[in-house]
Amino acid sequence: MRKTAANDDVMTTRQAGEALGVAVRTVQLWVESGVLSAWRTAGGHRRIARSAVERLLADRARSLVVGASTPPIDVQAFSLLLVEDDVHLVRLFSSVVQSWGLPIRITVAGNGFEGLVRIGEIAPDMVVTDLVMPGMDGIAMLRALKKPGSGFAKLSVVAVSALSTGEIRAQGGLPDGVAYLPKPLDYHQLEALVRRGILQRSQ
Secondary structure (H helix, E strand, C coil): CCCCHHHHCEECHHHHHHHHCCCHHHHHHHHHHCCCCEEECCCCCEEEEHHHHHHHHHHHHHHHHHCCCCCCCCCCCEEEEEECCCHHHHHHHHHHHHHCCCCEEEEEECCHHHHHHHHHHHCCCEEEEECCCCCCCHHHHHHHHCCCCCCCCCCEEEEEECCCHHHHHHCCCCCCCEEEEECCCCHHHHHHHHHHHHHHHHC
């Protein structure tokens, strides 16, 4: 197809993936969940606004500047993503998990939208997420994450919330395969899940 000025403003999923340094399936996840603005052509192909890709690149660059003093990544560590907007709970979570003495690398996201971005970037071994958050909440994030064809259907996920199981059901429930732990969090239960995940990864 001949390139025109209009075509310069849009990208295919493959072009967006190359620009962002992620797999095509990650771009598709971000599109389906609203992280990237896109539409479908008459032929059913996704087209992504170049401006949306540039905004995401800028957001990621700002995150890198904030975390510039972070130590080098240990590729052998168990990668755990915490999606939580309460900074006090984030500090408590990090302190407790580090006290276990396990090889765990913790990454934090403040809401479901940011969580999906981090999942696409780092492909964590496990996600622990709150359900009630500003912007995209945990339930919406989990539905996007566990949607057929997302490529992350087998990702280990633990939902943590002060919502009762009845309240969660009233909002449509959790996707299949998502574990649930009530708040206040029983860290012994979470540690057991993490240890099992580490064991399974090593097998």
